Amino acid sequence: MKLLMGYFLLQAAGLAAALPPKLEDFKQAAIDSGLALKALNGIALAKSLTKFDGTCKLPNVKYRREWRSISKPDRRKFISAVKCIMAKPSTLPPGEVPGAKSLYDQIVWAHARRSGLVHNSATFLLFHRYYLHTYETELSLCGWPSGLPYWEWGLDISGPHLSPVFDGSDTSLGGDGEFIPGRKPYKIPFIDPLTPEVIVQPGTGGGCVKTGPFADILKVRLGPFNTTEKLPVEPEDGREDNERCLVRDLNKGGIERWASFRNTTGLILGFGDIFGFHVNAEGDPRWVPQKPMGIHGGGHSAIGGIGGHASDAVISPYDPAFWLTHAQLDRIYWVWQMLDLPNRSDVFGTGTWLNIPPSPNVTVEDTIDVLPHQPPRKLKELMNSVAGSPFCFVYV
């Protein structure tokens, strides 16, 4: 009801029909406090509600909410659904991927085995949107009918170790990794020679996650993969059951430097086409060598820091917080798109990681899949979260 009223108010104010807002429309203080992003999400929501078509309708739309706006009993329900995915067996043919024992491992594998195609490539944003949908679908089969929660990085700029997402309680996604003192700063080994040095300082963890709902049940099995020269595509190695703990290194630098309200809001307001939005969101060294990481890298680094699984480009979905951080990235993309959807329904780039090996430009007529979970779909079918797509969600 509150949502609907907001919608009509915005309609009445003519905002939903206006041109996309500009950076100059907001005071710096409103940007840095998150008020601007909240307002932009409100406008995007109002606009999205005018776009329903086909089977996606107001009564069945999934609301994707920030972790803190979900009640504690509902957070526990969500966590139970995640545990249910971890308890189900993989459906892959026996022996094909021995490390994919549970359905959760299998879903991680769906990311790992094509990671060389869906990062620093044209399909990055839409593959991950489709991938989140895969998880949301499995969650609904496990008793969580609502939208996937997201994690608003900006609220935790003082440090993710202070966030309710990571407080280690039974309403969190687990605590920090065990603190390992005396670690050295780490230089990210970007392969692109144009990328400036990026040094990550040790975070507040560094070891195994031993608190929270998944401490006793979640094991990392697949990998590790050697990403020195390329990200994997259908790798032969890394498929074995290499059981180990989930490592985290909550890291405030990830948010301060790359995923603050200023960074996310600036990205939404700063670019009018997919080229600018995409290469900045992902910090593509070929196009923005002076700005590696992007909000995407920042969101990962905030959880994985140095050596944490969330910092691993291939198997980061092992961290149950991966899904919330990627929902936040998708939310920023969604808000940006909804502000001017007709002009923001394109893709930019080729079909391989940093175009290694070289591949043709991708178009919206090309397809992606999350096999065996989700069938191939044309990229143009994945643009609108409330019409003409397998999706039916909005961010609130």
Ligand SMILES: *[C@@H]1O[C@H](CO)[C@@H](O)[C@H](O)[C@H]1NC(C)=O
């Ligand atoms: C990863 O691959 C690179 C290049 O092929 C090689 O030099 C390096 O030793 C490998 N690292 C590991 C840990 O296997």
Ligand SMILES: *[C@@H]1O[C@H](CO)[C@@H](O)[C@H](O)[C@H]1NC(C)=O
């Ligand atoms: C991200 O925002 C912070 C302020 O919150 C700023 O210091 C930093 O330079 C920004 N990073 C990028 C890559 O724009």
Ligand SMILES: *[C@@H]1O[C@H](CO)[C@@H](O)[C@H](O)[C@H]1NC(C)=O
């Ligand atoms: C957006 O699309 C409309 C038509 O759909 C066009 O009139 C307008 O100029 C476009 N704006 C930009 C910034 O491309």
Ligand SMILES: *[C@@H]1O[C@H](CO)[C@@H](O)[C@H](O)[C@H]1NC(C)=O
């Ligand atoms: C691929 O896209 C780039 C960037 O837009 C463009 O410069 C190039 O001409 C395109 N290549 C082909 C073969 O269309």
Ligand SMILES: [Cu+2]
């Ligand atoms: Cu990612």
